[in-house]
Amino acid sequence: xxxxxxxxxxxxxxxxxxxxxxxxxxxxxxxxxxxxxxxxxxxxxxxxxxxxxxxxxxxxxxxxxxxxxxxxxxxxxxxxxxxxxxxxxxxxxxxxxxxxxxxxxxxxxxxxxxxxxxxxxxxxxxxxxxxxxxxxxxxxxxxxxxxxxxxxxxxxxxxxxxxxxxxxxxxxxxxxxxxxxxxxxxxxxxxxxxxxxxxxxxxxxxxxxxxxxxxxxxxxxxxxxxxxxxxxxxxxxxxxxxxxxxxxxxxxxxxxxxxxxxxxxxxxxxxxxxxxxxxxxxxxxxxxxxxxxxxxxxxxxxxxxxxxxxxxxxxxxxxxxxxxxxxxxxxxxxxxxxxxxxxxxxxxxxxxxxxxxxxxxxxxxxxxxxxxxxxxxxxxxxxxxxxxxxxxxxxxxxxxxxxxxxxxxxxxxxxxxxxxxxxxxxxxxxxxxxxxxxxxxxxxxxxxxxxxxxxxxx
Ligand code: CO
Numbered sequence: 111x112x113x114x115x116x117x118x119x120x121x122x123x124x125x126x127x128x129x130x131x132x133x134x135x136x137x138x139x140x141x142x143x144x145x146x147x148x149x150x151x152x153x154x155x156x157x158x159x160x161x162x163x164x165x166x167x168x169x170x171x172x173x174x175x176x177x178x179x180x181x182x183x184x185x186x187x188x189x190x191x192x193x194x195x196x197x198x199x200x201x202x203x204x205x206x207x208x209x210x211x212x213x214x215x216x217x218x219x220x221x222x223x224x225x226x227x228x229x230x231x232x233x234x235x236x237x238x239x240x241x242x243x244x245x246x247x248x249x250x251x252x253x254x255x256x257x258x259x260x261x262x263x264x265x266x267x268x269x270x271x272x273x274x275x276x277x278x279x280x281x282x283x284x285x286x287x288x289x290x291x292x293x294x295x296x297x298x299x300x301x302x303x304x305x306x307x308x309x310x311x312x313x314x315x316x317x318x319x320x321x322x323x324x325x326x327x328x329x330x331x332x333x334x335x336x337x338x339x340x341x342x343x344x345x346x347x348x349x350x351x352x353x354x355x356x357x358x359x360x361x362x363x364x365x366x367x368x369x370x371x372x373x374x375x376x377x378x379x380x381x382x383x384x385x386x387x388x389x390x391x392x393x394x395x396x397x398x399x400x401x402x403x404x405x406x407x408x409x410x411x412x413x414x415x416x417x418x419x420x421x422x423x424x425x426x427x428x429x430x431x432x433x434x435x436x437x438x439x440x441x442x443x444x445x446x447x448x449x450x451x452x453x454x455x456x457x458x459x460x461x462x463x464x465x466x467x468x469x470x471x472x473x474x475x476x477x478x479x480x481x482x483x484x485x486x487x488x489x490x491x492x493x494x495x496x497x498x499x500x501x502x503x504x505x506x507x508x509x510x511x512x513x514x515x516x517x518x519x520x521x522x523x524x525x526x527x528x529x530x531x532x533x534x535x536x537x538x539x540x541x542x543x544x545x546x547x548x549x550x551x552x553x554x555x556x557x558x559x560x561x562x563x564x565x566x567x568x
Contacts, residue, residue, distance in 0.1 A: 113363045114150030114334045115351060116188060116310070119379065120178075121153040123338035123347035126314065128391050130162035132382075134174050138181075140378040145182040147371040150334050151221050154178055155214070156189030160197040164537065164544040168551060172217050172533040179218030186220035186247070192450070193226040193234040194511050198540050199451050201233070201483070203514040206539050208240045213533055215244035223281055223310075225251035227449045230485030231271040232509040238275045249310060250277030254284040254297075255447035256407045257440070259489045262297055266304045279308045279333070284323075285449045286409035287316030287346075291326035298330035308333040313348070316409075318399040320349040321357075328358055339376050341383045345397035346411070352376065406433055412453040419461050428464050435460040442495050443479065444487030455479065469498060482506035 118124075124132045144152055155175050163171040179187060194201045196210050214222065222241045226233040229252060241248050250272030252265050269280055282289070282297060289297075289311075298309055311327040313320045313336070324335045336348050343350035355367045386392035402413055416433070420426045439460045446452040455475045462471045478484065480496055482505040496505070506513075522535050528549050529535045537545040 111361075111363045113328050113332065113358055113365055115355070115365060115367060116151045116153055116334055116336045117144060117147075117149045117351060118153045118336050118338045118348050119342045119375075120144075121155065121157055121159055121188075121190065122314075122336065123342040125158045125162075126346040126348075127342060127396055128386050130158040131166055131391055133167050134169055134177060136382050137379075138177070140375055141178060141181040143371050143374050143378070145185050146368065147185075147375060148366040148368050149185050151186040151188040152178075152182060153188045153190065153223075153336070155187065155219060156191050156197055156223075158197075160537075161541060161544070164541055164548050168548065170533075170548070170552075171537070172213070172531075175214075175217045175219065187218050188221040188223060188249075189214060189219050191222050191224045191237055193224055193237055195227075195233075195451075196237075196540055201511050201514065202539065203517045204236045204511055205516040205518045206536070207236045207511075209518055209532060210536050210540075211237050211240035211246075212244050213536060215241070215246045217533070219246060221247045221249060223249040223251055223283075224277075225253055225281075225283060225449075226485060227253060227452050228446055228485045228488060229253050229268045231268070231275065233485050233511075235275060235509075236511065238277065242276050247279065248275075248277040249279045249281040250275065251281045251283045253447040253449050254282050254289050254293075255286075255445075255449075256288060257445040257447075257488075259445050260447075262300045264488070265297060266300065269301050269305045269307070273305050273307060277307070279310060280305065281310040281312055283449075284311075284313040286403055286407075286412075287314035287320060288403055288407060288409075289313055289323055290319055291322040294323045294332075295326040295330045298327050298332045302331050310334040310336070312336045314346055315344045315349045316346050316399070317401050317403050319404075321353065324349065324354055325357065328361070328363060339372065339379060341376050341380050345399070406436070408433075408436060408448055409453055412448055412457050415454065416457050416461065419458070423465070425465060428461075431464045432460050435463050439463065441489075442492040443476075444489035444491045446479075446487060451475065452479075452484075469495065472499065480505065483510045485510065 120137060124130050160171040163169040163174055194207060196202050196207060224234045224237050238248050252268045272280060280301060294311060301309055309332050311324065311332050313323050337351040337354050338348040340350035340352050352372050355365050358365055403409060406413065420429055436456060439456050448456060458473055459476055463469060477499050480491060480499045517539055518535060521539050525535060525538060529538065
């Protein structure tokens with residue numbers, strides 16, 4: 111019996127516990143140990159890392175990836191990609207998606223985990239084709255959620271779709287940490303039987319289920335689990351690598367992990383963790399176990415957003431009403447999984463419904479969703495709501511990206527000499543303002559270096 115581990119300290123744990131603020135310099139020296147520890151892969155890119163590099167860390171995300179690859183040559187490097195949304199929050203034209211995926215692989219990515227918030231596979235097709243063409247391994251993702259229309263049969267449908275697209279592996283993605291051990295066991299078993307593909311389970315420790323969930327997933331034949339080195343584990347991040355290695359080892363699973371190196375990796379990150387706690391970047395609240403998500407069946411991150419929204423308006427006393435409204439809004443929208451960006455959209459609408467009356471205000475995003483611009487809703491959208499927004503207009507039936515004009519050539523021309531590479535063009539397409547600021551700072555830095563050089567000659 112074998113089970114492999116994907117280490118998330120550089121991406122998901124970093125994102126979940128300290129808002130993706132870990133600079134390259136804080137983990138550079140431990141990369142050789144991470145590469146040698148025997149992981150299936152290192153999740154180190156994508157998700158919010160790209161945004162955070164440009165926005166907060168003044169790092170070129172592409173350069174970060176190249177620097178990781180220069181050291182990590184044994185273990186596969188993995189990224190998370192939001193399908194047609196790439197690493198952002200809107201749909202990009204196909205030419206941008208194709209080039210982005212190609213460049214990700216060229217710069218060092220081996221495994222691309224691709225997902226769509228609605229499990230609408232039309233939104234992952236372009237990225238998947240590009241990834242396979244570039245020689246990457248595709249983990250076709252099924253966003254897990256709890257609703258009256260999501261069940262093992264509906265997940266099998268998505269899994270079959272992924273197999274048809276050519277994905278080599280499946281990932282069951284539980285972004286909220288609400289997948290129970292029982293559900294994990296049932297889904298993994300059924301999926302493996304139905305599609306005969308290696309299965310990865312991804313969850314978060316938020317509600318305290320995760321250790322048990324992984325154990326039962328392993329019993330059901332799951333091939334890879336996502337964990338975080340212990341001092342960056344738990345709470346809203348993944349459960350601890352070392353603990354699961356210990357337990358699964360005891361049950362006779364071969365994990366291939368080197369215990370001494372795991373100890374070394376954990377010892378390396380401990381002082382950084384202490385520094386994060388001290389500066390307040392790591393809030394002890396996110397480290398705890400929060401079972402509210404089990405009652406409300408919404409992600410912990412969404413719950414804290416709702417609390418923040420209501421507090422800002424001095425309406426925290428309405429929290430219970432808003433929590434009761436969330437399932438109604440979700441039903442009206444055809445039960446979208448509560449993952450970015452749907453979790454934010456549903457939360458804001460539920461709050462607005464309680465504070466100002468049902469659908470008195472409807473956000474631009476919800477309108478686009480009902481027009482079909484995000485893809486196909488998993489269930490039926492309320493006819494009444496549809497009528498309210500579209501009138502007699504028909505929603506889009508096809509794939510939204512088919513309506514988008516190519517953007518790469520146009521942006522390349524627009525940027526001129528400001529962009530030094532295709533990677534720069536892509537950074538700009540993904541995050542225009544942030545990339546622009548980054549290019550200016552890079553140029554200023556370059557000039558400084560040049561003038562120093564001249565001084566030295568003087
Ligand atoms: Co996650």
